Amino acid sequence: MNLFTIYSQILVGFRRRSLACVLAFAVAGVSEGLALLSLKPILEQNMESMAPTGGISKLFLVLWSWFGISGQGIFIASIVVFCCLGLLTAMASFLSEIMRINLKAIVEESYRKRMTEALLSNDWSYFLALKSGDVSKALLIEGHQIGMGAQFFVRVIGLCVIAIIFLVAAFSIGGFTTLYCVGFGAVAVLIYTNIARRGAAYADKLSKIMTNIADHVNDTFDNLKFFRASGRTELAREEAFRVYRHYVHAYFFSHATGQFLLFMLHISSVLFIGVLLAVMLSVQHESVASTLVFLALFYRLAPRLLAAQEAYYQARTELPFYITWKERYDEALKHPSKPFGKNQPAFARSLTFSQVTYTYPSEQNTALDGVSLTLSKGACLGIVGSSGSGKSTLIDIAVGLMHPTSGRVDLDGIPLESLDIDAWRRRIGLVLQETPIFHGTVLENIAWAEVTPDLARASHAASLANALEFIHALPQGFDSVVGEKGGRLSGGQRQRLALARALYREPWLLILDEATSALDSKAENSVLQALESIKGACSILIVAHRLVTVKMADHIVVLDNGIIVEQGDWYNLLRTSNGIFKRMAQLQGVIEAE
Numbered sequence: 001m002n003l004f005t006i007y008s009q010i011l012v013g014f015r016r017r018s019l020a021c022v023l024a025f026a027v028a029g030v031s032e033g034l035a036l037l038s039l040k041p042i043l044e045q046n047m048e049s050m051a052p053t054g055g056i057s058k059l060f061l062v063l064w065s066w067f068g069i070s071g072q073g074i075f076i077a078s079i080v081v082f083c084c085l086g087l088l089t090a091m092a093s094f095l096s097e098i099m100r101i102n103l104k105a106i107v108e109e110s111y112r113k114r115m116t117e118a119l120l121s122n123d124w125s126y127f128l129a130l131k132s133g134d135v136s137k138a139l140l141i142e143g144h145q146i147g148m149g150a151q152f153f154v155r156v157i158g159l160c161v162i163a164i165i166f167l168v169a170a171f172s173i174g175g176f177t178t179l180y181c182v183g184f185g186a187v188a189v190l191i192y193t194n195i196a197r198r199g200a201a202y203a204d205k206l207s208k209i210m211t212n213i214a215d216h217v218n219d220t221f222d223n224l225k226f227f228r229a230s231g232r233t234e235l236a237r238e239e240a241f242r243v244y245r246h247y248v249h250a251y252f253f254s255h256a257t258g259q260f261l262l263f264m265l266h267i268s269s270v271l272f273i274g275v276l277l278a279v280m281l282s283v284q285h286e287s288v289a290s291t292l293v294f295l296a297l298f299y300r301l302a303p304r305l306l307a308a309q310e311a312y313y314q315a316r317t318e319l320p321f322y323i324t325w326k327e328r329y330d331e332a333l334k335h336p337s338k339p340f341g342k343n344q345p346a347f348a349r350s351l352t353f354s355q356v357t358y359t360y361p362s363e364q365n366t367a368l369d370g371v372s373l374t375l376s377k378g379a380c381l382g383i384v385g386s387s388g389s390g391k392s393t394l395i396d397i398a399v400g401l402m403h404p405t406s407g408r409v410d411l412d413g414i415p416l417e418s419l420d421i422d423a424w425r426r427r428i429g430l431v432l433q434e435t436p437i438f439h440g441t442v443l444e445n446i447a448w449a450e451v452t453p454d455l456a457r458a459s460h461a462a463s464l465a466n467a468l469e470f471i472h473a474l475p476q477g478f479d480s481v482v483g484e485k486g487g488r489l490s491g492g493q494r495q496r497l498a499l500a501r502a503l504y505r506e507p508w509l510l511i512l513d514e515a516t517s518a519l520d521s522k523a524e525n526s527v528l529q530a531l532e533s534i535k536g537a538c539s540i541l542i543v544a545h546r547l548v549t550v551k552m553a554d555h556i557v558v559l560d561n562g563i564i565v566e567q568g569d570w571y572n573l574l575r576t577s578n579g580i581f582k583r584m585a586q587l588q589g590v591i592e593a594e
Contacts, residue, residue, distance in 0.1 A: 003316060007153040010146060010322060013110070017103050018154050024096035025158025028089050029165035035085035038078050096158060100151045108147025111325065112139055118332040124401040125360050126335035133217070134328065141210060142325040149318025152311040159308035166304075206250040206320075213243050338403050341418035345427065347508040347539070349412045351375045351398065356407035358393055358562075367393040369562040370407070375509075380540040382550025384581065385559035391543045394559070395513050398541065399425055429502025429538075433514035437486030437494050442471055443478040445486075446500045458504055465500035466530035467493070492523025499530055510534070511541045516549050528552065547581070547590050556581070 011018050115138050119127065220236045351374070358368040368390045375381045383391050396402045397409060400421040409416040411424065438445055446461055447453030455478060462468045470493050474480035486494040495515060502510055512531075516524040531540065532552055542550050550556050551570050558566035558573070558581050566573060566581050573581040574591060585591045 003153070003312075003319065006319060006322065007150065007315065010107070010150055011153075014103060014107060014150070017099065017106070018150075018157075021096055021099040021103060021154050022158045022161060024092050024099055026161045026165065028092035028096060029162030031085045031088040031092060032162075033165050033168075035082050035089060038081045038085065100154055100158075103154060104147040104151035107150040108143050111146045112143035115139055115143065115325065115329055115332070118329055121336050122332055123335045123337050124396060126332075129361075137210065138325060138328050142321045142328075145318045145321035146325060149315050149322060152315040152318065155311040156308050156315060159304045159311065162304050163308065206247070209243070209247045209250050213247060338417070340400065340416075340421035343414060343419050345414075345419045345424040346412055347377055347427065349377055351509065351539070352410045352413075353394075353397075354408050354410065356394075356397065356404045356409060358390075358397060358402065358405050366405075366562050368397070368404075371559075371562070371564055372407075373557055373564065373567070375539055375541060377508075377539055378536050379555070380535055380542065380553045382553030382556040383541070383543045383559060384545065384547060384550055384556060384584070386584075387545065388561075389559040390562040391559060392513060393562075395511060395541070395543055398509075398511070399428055399430070426505070427508040429505050429507035429510045431495065431498045431502050431510075431512045431515040435495065435498035435515070437482055437489070437497060439482070439484050441476075441479050441481055442474065442497065445482060445497055446478075446504050448501055448504075458500070461504040462497075462500040464503050464530060464534050465496045466526050466533070467496035467500045470496070490523070492526055495523065495527055496530065499527060503534065507538050509539045509541060511543070512549075513543045514545060515542075516544070516546065524549070547585055547588055 119130075119135065119138075217240075220240060353371050353373045356368055356371045357366055359366045371390070371394065373381070383394060385391055393402070397404055400416055403417060411419060416424070438448065443453050443455060443458055446458040458478065459468065462471055471477060471480075480488075482488050482497070486497070489497065499515075516527050528549065531542075534540075535552060540553075542553060544550050553570070555569060556567065556573055557564055558579075560580060566576065566579055568576075573579060574585060576582055582591075
């Protein structure tokens with residue numbers, strides 16, 4: 001597809017704004033062209049001491065005669081008209097640029113919103129497979145570049161309209177000379193198009209390199225501790241510098257091509273004006289006044305042509321960003337999250353898994369295979385197993401992030417998929433291994449998503465989470481700022497703060513996914529004591545690799561390769577000879593090896 005076709009697609013929904021912007025350019029072009037032509041009669045009268053004989057000069061004289069203006073009044077009237085048209089030109093030009101800037105902003109906002117909505121509505125398993133660099137590029141970089149391309153494209157159209165208006169004005173002065181100018185421009189366009197293709201190829205390469213840089217930055221600095229501790233910081237540095245060199249090369253040539261085109265146009269403009277003067281004065285024997293106005297028209301047209309050339313090149317340069325955005329957007333739309341129902345949830349009896357099986361897309365092995373279990377209201381259920389045993393998948397299904405491939409999940413006998421899933425999720429308190437702590441105060445974190453935080457409720461939740469003591473020890477208590485990602489708090493404090501946030505919601509179901517795996521024994525004991533104090537107040541689902549975390553559970557399920565291999569309470573499982581749970585307990589030092 002050509003540039004016009006693609007940008008017509010980009011600007012769907014913004015065509016009225018685009019047309020209004022182009023019309024403002026047209027008004028500016030018409031008023032400026034008429035302003036220059038209005039000077040021709042007085043130039044002819046004053047420079048050549050003769051009455052104008054035809055063309056635009058005669059038209060203006062007829063106009064002045066109709067208003068009863070003659071003699072010196074024509075000079076004054078022409079100056080007044082020139083100034084008024086100049087003011088109109090300035091106003092229309094200002095308006096066109098303001099409208100163009102606004103267009104860029106709303107196009108950028110629209111494409112960011114569309115991509116955000118598509119990603120937020122994605123099937124969870126599809127979203128997990130996305131690279132964080134691709135997501136950030138789609139939302140932050142590509143949306144911005146699409147907006148830039150849209151404004152450049154509209155500017156090209158507007159400037160081309162001005163060019164056509166100026167050519168019509170020039171044709172009224174000298175038709176043959178204008179055709180010569182058009183022919184010169186056509187040759188220049190052919191040369192330009194060939195060079196611009198090379199620039200577009202470098203722009204496409206630049207878009208891909210920017211994605212690589214985003215991925216590399218995320219991989220390197222998210223794992224910087226590993227690089228340093230492994231003594232391979234130099235490897236990270238060399239890889240980063242290699243990507244940066246590729247970026248410099250692609251960036252330079254994609255933008256230098258445009259500057260080369262400007263250079264060529266500057267040179268050709270000098271030659272063009274020289275030949276034009278020779279033709280008009282020596283060959284066509286045009287009057288000095290006509291030649292001056294003609295040159296003035298093209299003098300004003302030349303910067304527009306240069307700007308149009310640059311805008312066209314920039315619009316071409318931004319196209320690869322739209323193409324990659326469109327591919328990513330279309331792919332995201334192919335994987336929407338499956339819809340849920342509208343029934344309001346209630347948790348009066350139990351949450352039940354019945355023969356639940358789940359297989360991730362593009363994978364052959366099942367993450368869960370025929371899992372059946374029940375979590376009663378007010379009970380505490382522990383899920384243990386090695387990494388990859390299906391623990392996190394089970395949680396994702398319980399909160400409705402994924403639908404079972406087969407089997408069903410019921411809440412009080414009603415299929416989860418028929419419920420208002422957001423209403424269900426709002427009654428779940430979730431504490432993760434890497435629970436997000438937001439930059440803000442302690443109160444804002446505990447009462448997260450609340451427009452008006454309730455201090456008394458937050459204080460009660462913090463007390464239940466065994467967090468009140470350390471909160472009061474902070475400089476401003478609940479008003480203390482915790483820093484980026486809770487950097488001013490210890491690991492144990494962050495987890496207790498996260499637990500307080502979960503309890504602030506007064507949940508029906510409290511889920512802890514490896515919530516204590518990264519804590520030391522003291523911090524872990526604080527969290528476990530908090531859980532013991534709230535046991536029975538709500539249902540608790542504890543997923544853990546460390547067995548001591550689930551000791552408080554009423555019932556424990558052992559997963560292995562997605563299958564329930566053992567289940568029972570703590571003491572019964574420890575008495576099972578050669579059981580997986582018992583072997584895990586021995587390996588972790590919970591009991592002595594026999």
